[in-house]
Amino acid sequence: VSQARSVRRSMAWLHTWSGLVVGWVLFAIFVTGTASYYRTEISQWMRPELTDAASDPVAAATRAGTFLQKTMADAAGWSVRLPNAENPAVEVFWWQSPVGPFHHALLDPVTGEPSRARDTRGGDFLYRFHFELNLPPIWGRWIVSACAMILLIALISGIVTHRRIFVDFFTFRRDRSAQRGWLDAHNVTGVLALPFHLMIVYTGLVTLASMLMPWGVRTVYGEDALRYYAEAGVMTPGRAPQGRPGALLPLGEIVARAVAARGEMPEVLMVSMPGDAGATATAYFEEPHGLAHLHPQIAYAADTGAEIGRVGEAGAATRTGAVMAGLHEAHFAAAPLRLLFFLCGVMGAATVASGLVLWTVARAPKGSDPEGFGLRLVRVLNLGTVGGLPVGLAAYFLANRLLPFGLEARADWEVRSFFGAWLLAAVVSALYQRARAWKAALGLAACAFLAIPIVDAVTVGEARFLGFDLAMTALGLLLLLAARLASRRHALSPRTAEAALHRTAQA
Amino acid sequence: VTTAAHALTLLLAFSGFAALALSLDRHHRAAFRTPVPRRRVGGLRAAGWSGLALAFAAAVGSSGWTFGPVQWVGSLTASALAVVPSSHCRSPPPCCRLRSRIECAAPEDLLRLNRHRADMKRSLLPARRP
Numbered sequence: 056v057s058q059a060r061s062v063r064r065s066m067a068w069l070h071t072w073s074g075l076v077v078g079w080v081l082f083a084i085f086v087t088g089t090a091s092y093y094r095t096e097i098s099q100w101m102r103p104e105l106t107d108a109a110s111d112p113v114a115a116a117t118r119a120g121t122f123l124q125k126t127m128a129d130a131a132g133w134s135v136r137l138p139n140a141e142n143p144a145v146e147v148f149w150w151q152s153p154v155g156p157f158h159h160a161l162l163d164p165v166t167g168e169p170s171r172a173r174d175t176r177g178g179d180f181l182y183r184f185h186f187e188l189n190l191p192p193i194w195g196r197w198i199v200s201a202c203a204m205i206l207l208i209a210l211i212s213g214i215v216t217h218r219r220i221f222v223d224f225f226t227f228r229r230d231r232s233a234q235r236g237w238l239d240a241h242n243v244t245g246v247l248a249l250p251f252h253l254m255i256v257y258t259g260l261v262t263l264a265s266m267l268m269p270w271g272v273r274t275v276y277g278e279d280a281l282r283y284y285a286e287a288g289v290m291t292p293g294r295a296p297q298g299r300p301g302a303l304l305p306l307g308e309i310v311a312r313a314v315a316a317r318g319e320m321p322e323v324l325m326v327s328m329p330g331d332a333g334a335t336a337t338a339y340f341e342e343p344h345g346l347a348h349l350h351p352q353i354a355y356a357a358d359t360g361a362e363i364g365r366v367g368e369a370g371a372a373t374r375t376g377a378v379m380a381g382l383h384e385a386h387f388a389a390a391p392l393r394l395l396f397f398l399c400g401v402m403g404a405a406t407v408a409s410g411l412v413l414w415t416v417a418r419a420p421k422g423s424d425p426e427g428f429g430l431r432l433v434r435v436l437n438l439g440t441v442g443g444l445p446v447g448l449a450a451y452f453l454a455n456r457l458l459p460f461g462l463e464a465r466a467d468w469e470v471r472s473f474f475g476a477w478l479l480a481a482v483v484s485a486l487y488q489r490a491r492a493w494k495a496a497l498g499l500a501a502c503a504f505l506a507i508p509i510v511d512a513v514t515v516g517e518a519r520f521l522g523f524d525l526a527m528t529a530l531g532l533l534l535l536l537a538a539r540l541a542s543r544r545h546a547l548s549p550r551t552a553e554a555a556l557h558r559t560a561q562a
Numbered sequence: 563v564t565t566a567a568h569a570l571t572l573l574l575a576f577s578g579f580a581a582l583a584l585s586l587d588r589h590h591r592a593a594f595r596t597p598v599p600r601r602r603v604g605g606l607r608a609a610g611w612s613g614l615a616l617a618f619a620a621a622v623g624s625s626g627w628t629f630g631p632v633q634w635v636g637s638l639t640a641s642a643l644a645v646v647p648s649s650h651c652r653s654p655p656p657c658c659r660l661r662s663r664i665e666c667a668a669p670e671d672l673l674r675l676n677r678h679r680a681d682m683k684r685s686l687l688p689a690r691r692p
Contacts, residue, residue, distance in 0.1 A: 222586065224582075224583075224586075224642070225579070225583045225586075225589060225645050225649045226588065227646050227647070243643075243646055247639050247642045247643050247646075248639045248643075250635045250638075250639070251635070251636070251639060345628055346629070346632070382632070387629065388632075389564075391564070391568045391633075392568075392629070392632065392636060395636030395637065395639070396636065398636075398639070398640055398643075399636065399639055402639070402643070
């Protein structure tokens with residue numbers, strides 16, 4: 056018995072401290088990742104100029120090819136995302152080197168010229184922040200991976216620590232001490248969504264596995280990663296560059312062949328070495344019906360339009376990995392299932408936030424004793440993250456509507472608004488005295504979210520954004536409720552936990 | 563049809579979890595003021611687990627073996643979350659209240675009520691209306 060107790064005690068220690076050190080980053084990862092379930096909807100809202108006027112993807116591909124030819128004929132690669140109902144513009148990328156920089160433009164599918172839509176990164180900013188934290192990609196991914204790994208440790212040690220998972224399954228005591236309430240909130244949000252938490256952190260690590268554990272592939276394939284991808288059934292091998300200039304078919308011609316071959320419109324067309332006689336154009340199709348995140352491909356010789364190869368049937372290992380990536384991103388999920396994923400994501404953010412607050416509540420000084428440096432630091436960081444990030448999110452959306460249309464580097468200013476508002480909210484809430492700080496932070500976030508539908512109605516005011524605006528209103532009202540509860544009890548009540556944590560970004 | 567199937571999955575899972583919650587003393591007390599009678603535990607647990615199993619069948623039946631299990635797990639989380647506030651309701655529906663007054667002779671229950679109700683001081687059984 057005593058041995059079991061000591062194991063549990065050391066696991067509790069591990070859970071407490073592993074959760075604390077990565078908690079703030081994890082909260083941001085959970086919030087932006089949860090918002091990314093509605094990445095398309097966010098992007099649509101942030102580019103109100105784009106309407107889903109039906110356009111001809113074949114003609115649009117040809118026009119995009121002309122634009123890219125003009126812009127960078129000697130590129131290492133082009134990528135053209137064809138227009139569809141969800142993304143009405145043609146999105147093109149072009150790059151000189153496979154490690155970047157990657158240039159990007161949205162084209163009007165009818166004219167083939169850069170789109171009139173406002174310059175924004177839309178939902179893609181939140182999506183990339185989720186696993187790169189807006190840092191240089193390799194740094195961001197390593198940091199996120201380290202946090203995910205520690206989260207996995209925290210989850211497992213948390214399960215071991217929790218003695219009464221089944222008896223306390225539904226338990227949420229509001230009538231006991233604040234610490235009890237926060238612990239219950241942490242347990243309920245953690246345990247009830249435990250399948251999701253375990254799945255999301257594990258599959259998240261799997262999506263980055265080739266970066267985290269490159270040794271197997273490197274041992275067998277050396278530097279020839281392309282051969283690995285081809286053999287794993289992830290990519291088709293293209294033609295080797297021939298070192299002499301060649302002429303391309305119009306890209307629309309290749310799209311038409313791809314449609315004829317598979318009976319559906321490809322999602323993306325990639326051209327490698329477009330200026331070379333050995334140029335390859337690969338059509339990527341949408342995920343087939345199923346959990347796996349796989350993209351069927353057909354490669355064509357870009358000068359003759361002859362088929363070079365197709366992605367074969369993926370092997371068992373590739374399929375396993377693809378199903379895990381698919382579960383993580385939930386591209387397969389229709390509206391009701393997506394809502395469940397979103398709810399689980401919110402509960403993930405709630406688990407992290409309630410854990411962070413619990414750490415301070417459990418160590419709160421009695422009466423008017425001064426709080427020590429460590430406690431103060433954690434409390435201020437909690438306020439800055441749990442209270443500040445929603446303010447930043449709201450500011451990102453508000454900036455999208457309020458920044459002048461023709462502002463130089465407008466998309467960058469939106470991102471600066473996000474970080475600026477986050478930082479400002481964190482500093483302001485840290486200046487408040489202990490009893491009022493949460494009320495101030497949550498109230499600020501509530502006002503910011505409630506301002507979004509008003510600003511949208513004044514600046515754009517389109518009926519198709521009603522759903523997004525209502526979601527923002529709901530979020531604002533929840534934050535308002537949380538702020539009220541925080542002010543009523545001075546110390547945060549457990550109930551606030553639930554409300555406060557629903558502030559996670561949504562669309 | 564899909565929406566109805568999703569709703570059915572949620573409803574079955576919710577009922578299952580509600581029965582499981584009632585098989586625990588704490589939540590049975592919240593609803594009926596008494597700890598759960600021993601003879602009822604087995605039935606409640608069986609009902610609870612069958613609710614969850616039926617929810618699985620509904621999810622797989624409507625969404626297939628690929629998406630059904632995913633939908634089931636998500637529905638479990640959502641419906642269990644919905645059970646949490648309802649399993650702590652402090653004012654049970656009137657029919658239960660009447661029964662509980664007769665049944666709740668356990669001293670700890672009386673003490674508990676005593677803390678919350680001023681009129682407990684005057685009579686052994688709480689009388690809400692004059």
